Amino acid sequence: MRQHAPHRIIELLQRTPLFxxxxxxxxxxxxxxxxxxxxxxxxxxxxxxxxxxxxxxxxSGSIRLTCESTDGPEIVVGYVQAGDILGEMAVVDPAxxxxxxxAAEAAQVLHLDAKxxxxxxxxxxxxxxxMLLAIRQMMTHRIRVLNERIGALFLLDAEEADxxxxxxxxxxxxxxxxxxxxxx
Numbered sequence: 001m002r003q004h005a006p007h008r009i010i011e012l013l014q015r016t017p018l019f020x021x022x023x024x025x026x027x028x029x030x031x032x033x034x035x036x037x038x039x040x041x042x043x044x045x046x047x048x049x050x051x052x053x054x055x056x057x058x059x060s061g062s063i064r065l066t067c068e069s070t071d072g073p074e075i076v077v078g079y080v081q082a083g084d085i086l087g088e089m090a091v092v093d094p095a096x097x098x099x100x101x102x103a104a105e106a107a108q109v110l111h112l113d114a115k116x117x118x119x120x121x122x123x124x125x126x127x128x129x130x131m132l133l134a135i136r137q138m139m140t141h142r143i144r145v146l147n148e149r150i151g152a153l154f155l156l157d158a159e160e161a162d163x164x165x166x167x168x169x170x171x172x173x174x175x176x177x178x179x180x181x182x183x184x
Contacts, residue, residue: 001038002111006031009110012059018083018134026126033116039063039103045086048100052090054113055131058082061107065099078142079104088135091117 009031013019019027036059039045045056048068060082066074077099080086086101091114112131120128 002035003037004035009034009036012036012108012110016057016059016083018057018130022126022130029125030112030120030127033112033120035111037109037111039107039109041103041105043103045101045103045109046097048097050097052087052094052097052114054111055085055087055091055117055135056101057110057112057131058084058086059108059110062104063101063107063109064104065101067099074100082107085131085134085138088138090114091135 006028010024010027013022013027013030019030022030037045039061045063046052048066058080062082063080063086064076065078065080065086066076069075080101087097089095089098094114117128117131119125121132
């Protein structure tokens, strides 16, 4: 259940490294525009295909991101930890969600709707600067990980052509995945 409790949200934001540099007025404006949810383990935050209207900041816990598979189980595509933003594509490109998000463990999240975030951007608000920098770092990290995964797939073909025995694609992708999950 979402709670809009600005005083409580300010307390949470003051303990969050991403927002520590913001002055009290900026924190108050972010708190006024936000709400907080407590998620139980396995509780759905959002589902693939839903229209995205907000971004979410993970205050505690972790969130598992999955994509549906046409002929099998869901595919885990990532984990988002405390201190990370998810749903950022909602503010960049208002399209349906590309993945589902479910609490991997009990989690607490901050919700900020896309319209409020756009207002912060239009005003040149300090909240926009802090969050845009975090989004940029996260997106570039994800692109690097995806490039590694793609490279591992092509490397397998190249090594087989050269006659060099290499670890299986599954082993390589598992190594890349474990690096991604650990934030490396």
